[in-house]
Amino acid sequence: MSALVRLPYRRNPKDQDVLAQKPAKTGPRVYExxxxxxxxYRFKPNERIxxxxxxxxMQVSRSPIREALQRLVTEGLITFQLNRGFFCRGFDVExxxxxTDVRILLEERAVLLAAEHATDLELRTLADWWQKTSAMADAxxxxxxxxxxxxxxxxxxxLSRNPELAKMIEGINTRIHFVRHIEVEKHRRLSTTYTEHNNIAEAMLKRDGRTAATLMGDHIRISATDAVDTVKEGLARIFMRDD
Incomplete structure (x- = not known):
């Protein structure tokens, strides 16, 4: 009986092209x-994931998915229920x-510290950058x-020179990103946002941290009525989109 001859495997060049076009997703990329x-809110509020x-x-194994979800639980973007799994967080007025209350406390403190610790050049750069941004806003x-x-x-x-404070503010900003996007799209505060930012930057340039903090608090504060309207608008967008 003749021995079975095993021919060497030759990869199809087209297969190589496909692999080159679709690199494997890494854990950090899956997380992002x-x-x-x-x-x-590409997951619906309170929906089980x-x-x-x-x-x-996503064409990956379950492990990077679970690792990403566990990380997002610690960031407040996903919730976890014992014996039930991971869920999208809710979306409500409360x-x-x-x-918003927490954000006001953090950002008022940040602007106070920035007005005290940032250099004149850093404060001027902030003010100039926002003025340029305002000028091209329509585009x-x-x-x-x-x-x-x-x-x-x-x-x-x-600019507050407090990395822990900055990290906390970034976490809050991540959780309210969807709300801020709605506010911008509806142009509810768009006409005043530019002026408010400019006033905050100018107060910081004068090293008037207290005025800057007051302006910041007023800029961030949202009424219960506005929150209700935002939730209604947000839920409509979440449940009506087809992606």
Missing amino acids: EIRRMAME NELELAAR EILNL LSSADLTAKDEEFHMRIAN
Whole structure:
């Protein structure tokens, strides 16, 4: 009986092209994608997240999915229920108002510290950057405007010279990202946001931290009525989109 001859495997060049076009997703990339989905409520509020379906959708194993979800639980973007699994966080008025209260405390402190510790050049750079941003606002998308608004606040947080404070502010900003995007798209506060940011930056330039903090608190504060309207608008967008 002749021996079975095993021919060497030759990869199809087309297979190589496909593999080159679709690099394997790393754990950090999986985390970033799921984080963005959670920030934008691509999962519906209080919806159970099916890890197997998500893994199949993202073409990865279950392990990086679970690791990402566990990390997002600590960030407040996902919730976990014992023996039930991972869920999208809720979207309600109470959460918006509570997060806003915490944000006011953190950002008022940040602007006080920034006015005290930042250099003149850093404060002037902040003011000039926002003026340039305001000038080109009409050409920016609502997503870009939301990003610029978040950047303004994070620049101040970083100028506080307190990395722990900046980290906390970034966490709050992540959790209210969807709300801020709605505010920008609806143009509810768009006409005043530019002026309010400019006034905060100018007060900091004068080293008037207390005035800057007061302006910051007034800028961030949201009424219960506005919160109710935002929740109604947000829920409509979440449940009506087809993606």
